[in-house]
Amino acid sequence: MSSEMVKTTYREAMRAALREALQRDHRVFLMGEDVGRYGGCFAVSLGLLEEFGPERIRDTPLSESAFVGAGIGAAMAGMRPIVEIMTVNFSLLALDQIMNNAATLLHMSGGQCNVPLVIRMTTGAGRQVAAQHSHSLEGWYTHIPGIKVLAPATLADARGMLWTALQDPDPVLIFEHGSLYNMSGALPADAGAVDIRSAAVRRPGTDVSLITYGGTLGTALAAADALATDGVDAEVIDLRSLRPLDDKAITGSVAKTHRAVIVDEGWRTGSLAAEVSARIMEQAFWDLDAPVERVCGAEVPMPYPRHLEQAALPQADAIAAAARRAVG
Amino acid sequence: MSRTATKVARSAAAHRRDLLRQMLLIRTFEDKCVELYSAGEIHGFVHLYIGEEAVATGVNQALTADDNIVSTYREHGHALARGLPLDSVMGEMYGKTTGCSHGRGGSMHLFDVSRRFYGGNAIVGGGLPLAIGIALADKLRANGGVTACFFGDGAVAEGEFHECMNLAALWDLPVLFCCENNLYAMGTALERAHAQTDLALRAGSYGMAAWPVDGMDVLAVEHAACSAVEAIRAGGGPHFLELRTYRFRAHSMYDPELYRDKGEVEEWKKRDPIDQLAATMRNGGELTDADLEAARGELTREIDEAIAAARAAPAEPVEDLTRFVYSPESS
Numbered sequence: 001m002s003s004e005m006v007k008t009t010y011r012e013a014m015r016a017a018l019r020e021a022l023q024r025d026h027r028v029f030l031m032g033e034d035v036g037r038y039g040g041c042f043a044v045s046l047g048l049l050e051e052f053g054p055e056r057i058r059d060t061p062l063s064e065s066a067f068v069g070a071g072i073g074a075a076m077a078g079m080r081p082i083v084e085i086m087t088v089n090f091s092l093l094a095l096d097q098i099m100n101n102a103a104t105l106l107h108m109s110g111g112q113c114n115v116p117l118v119i120r121m122t123t124g125a126g127r128q129v130a131a132q133h134s135h136s137l138e139g140w141y142t143h144i145p146g147i148k149v150l151a152p153a154t155l156a157d158a159r160g161m162l163w164t165a166l167q168d169p170d171p172v173l174i175f176e177h178g179s180l181y182n183m184s185g186a187l188p189a190d191a192g193a194v195d196i197r198s199a200a201v202r203r204p205g206t207d208v209s210l211i212t213y214g215g216t217l218g219t220a221l222a223a224a225d226a227l228a229t230d231g232v233d234a235e236v237i238d239l240r241s242l243r244p245l246d247d248k249a250i251t252g253s254v255a256k257t258h259r260a261v262i263v264d265e266g267w268r269t270g271s272l273a274a275e276v277s278a279r280i281m282e283q284a285f286w287d288l289d290a291p292v293e294r295v296c297g298a299e300v301p302m303p304y305p306r307h308l309e310q311a312a313l314p315q316a317d318a319i320a321a322a323a324r325r326a327v328g
Numbered sequence: 329m330s331r332t333a334t335k336v337a338r339s340a341a342a343h344r345r346d347l348l349r350q351m352l353l354i355r356t357f358e359d360k361c362v363e364l365y366s367a368g369e370i371h372g373f374v375h376l377y378i379g380e381e382a383v384a385t386g387v388n389q390a391l392t393a394d395d396n397i398v399s400t401y402r403e404h405g406h407a408l409a410r411g412l413p414l415d416s417v418m419g420e421m422y423g424k425t426t427g428c429s430h431g432r433g434g435s436m437h438l439f440d441v442s443r444r445f446y447g448g449n450a451i452v453g454g455g456l457p458l459a460i461g462i463a464l465a466d467k468l469r470a471n472g473g474v475t476a477c478f479f480g481d482g483a484v485a486e487g488e489f490h491e492c493m494n495l496a497a498l499w500d501l502p503v504l505f506c507c508e509n510n511l512y513a514m515g516t517a518l519e520r521a522h523a524q525t526d527l528a529l530r531a532g533s534y535g536m537a538a539w540p541v542d543g544m545d546v547l548a549v550e551h552a553a554c555s556a557v558e559a560i561r562a563g564g565g566p567h568f569l570e571l572r573t574y575r576f577r578a579h580s581m582y583d584p585e586l587y588r589d590k591g592e593v594e595e596w597k598k599r600d601p602i603d604q605l606a607a608t609m610r611n612g613g614e615l616t617d618a619d620l621e622a623a624r625g626e627l628t629r630e631i632d633e634a635i636a637a638a639r640a641a642p643a644e645p646v647e648d649l650t651r652f653v654y655s656p657e658s659s
Contacts, residue, residue, distance in 0.1 A: 066494075070461035072458055073465070077465035077466070100451045101451075106654070108447070110432045169655035
């Protein structure tokens with residue numbers, strides 16, 4: 001049964017997800033810097049203060065460690081907080097709470113203190129906001145056992161991942177790429193919760209697997225279009241969940257195409273791309289017809305000028321070139 | 329009837345006996361821990377509370393079973409005062425499955441959610457945001473709960489402390505901040521780390537009631553905690569007690585104590601909270617030396633039984649190594 005399609009944006013889809021969560025579960029509240037009266041620094045929560053009031057759309061002082069930790073405490077005490085951090089760079093001020101408490105309490109307490117907390121934050125570059133607002137550090141967070149890490153790259157995932165994350169008994173981090181908020185398209189009017197475990201094939205293909213997530217999904221799809229004109233049929237895998245990784249989807253695609261290019265906006269050294277590459281080597285080595293390729297962010301703090309910023313980011317032509325090398 | 333009211337209804341002498349027994353339990357437990365550590369039976373970092381027993385014992389008198397406690401890595405006293413069973417605390421020291429944290433935490437990470445005892449947090453200052461969140465949950469649900477948050481003078485130097493003082497006051501949260509000022513952050517004396525050493529004054533600057541208390545006098549601690557908690561329950565917002573105390577033993581079992589004079593330690597030992605209360609009771613004819621010895625003997629037997637139980641308890645099978653990383657019902 002098909003539902004009516006409605007035009008929307010990534011930002012509006014995220015807002016609809018927040019509204020649904022606040023309506024359906026009285027334990028849910030949103031907390032963070034400028035989420036209320038300002039409407040969210042990316043306008044995601046615009047209008048929610050008027051609808052739900054200041055207790056549930058809670059503006060905080062600039063105290064990342066305290067309000068992230070407060071989210072953990074409230075979650076332990078039975079609430080379902082959603083904490084918003086303006087950017088991943090600022091989340092480092094709360095890294096102690098995320099790593100030493102949110103990810104650790106369940107284990108340290110012998111299974112007593114689960115932390116059903118959702119932390120949302122913006123990640124990524126492309127808006128010329130330089131070296132303290134632009135990084136892609138989600139790969140760091142995937143290093144930590146005890147948390148789950150999501151990267152919604154589509155309207156459906158922006159709309160649907162939050163509710164599923166809120167049902168999870170453990171902490172879930174959602175990374176929203178800053179360049180996606182204005183992405184527009186159509187969603188079914190009744191779009192809702194989606195699974196948060198599996199990767200998705202965004203473009204089926206047979207010659208090479210382009211494996212990516214978040215802000216570079218569009219870039220990888222553009223590269224696949226360019227490759228198609230050369231007769232190379234690329235498959236594009238959207239990881240969606242960065243921890244845990246959907247190993248089956250990754251190795252399943254590589255078993256079909258025998259070649260892999262991993263696209264990751266994070267710095268190359270010690271990256272999520274390195275982890276995916278290692279898993280392909282461990283689990284699908286004999287399926288490979290070519291070395292795994294990586295297209296990653298350049299190892300430089302993000303520069304301000306547009307041409308340098310773009311040079312630091314994975315681009316479609318570099319992805320296509322890597323795919324051609326792999327295809328041979 | 330509130331617990332405080334129940335206490336008033338009982339005889340003051342019986343109440344003092346309870347307080348003495350509580351402090352003796354903590355002292356005897358930790359004296360045993362020293363022996364067990366030296367004998368290689370328990371391991372890791374073990375931070376002793378010896379000398380500070382009046383703080384945990386006194387503050388606990390103000391709390392009900394519906395209140396919450398967030399504590400530090402020097403938390404044996406807080407856990408025992410809260411009523412965690414001896415077997416479960418000793419089991420945790422041994423890293424056994426009978427431990428209050430299933431053996432996963434050890435001395436620094438005692439948890440018992442059924443008693444609203446939320447650790448056992450070993451990042452200095454890291455427990456304060458948790459207390460803020462637990463108190464926020466209570467406030468949003470308007471259930472009247474109070475969260476007692478213990479931390480030391482060392483935490484006052486952390487940024488998280490100041491973020492949390494501000495948030496608690498800004499949001500008018502039901503938190504009792506219990507700053508155990510034992511004058512040393514590990515080996516760094518208060519005056520070597522703080523430009524302003526009046527900690528109550530600093531907390532007060534955030535717009536909350538804050539005052540210093542003689543942390544060696546259990547009755548003074550109890551009185552301060554009860555009046556603070558009463559004010560918090562009446563909607564008075566967060567309160568801060570600077571509990572001036574002293575640890576008689578090293579920071580942890582590894583500490584050679586090069587940073588303080590033995591004379592200073594001896595001076596503070598003259599104010600031993602157990603000796604002080606016992607002297608008051610003796611003077612009032614409420615306690616004899618024989619009573620004291622009998623209580624010590626009884627507690628020693630109970631602790632020895634807990635040790636025997638911990639020794640006999642099963643260790644967790646290695647196959648269970650990755651348990652408790654995610655919840656079993658995790659999607």
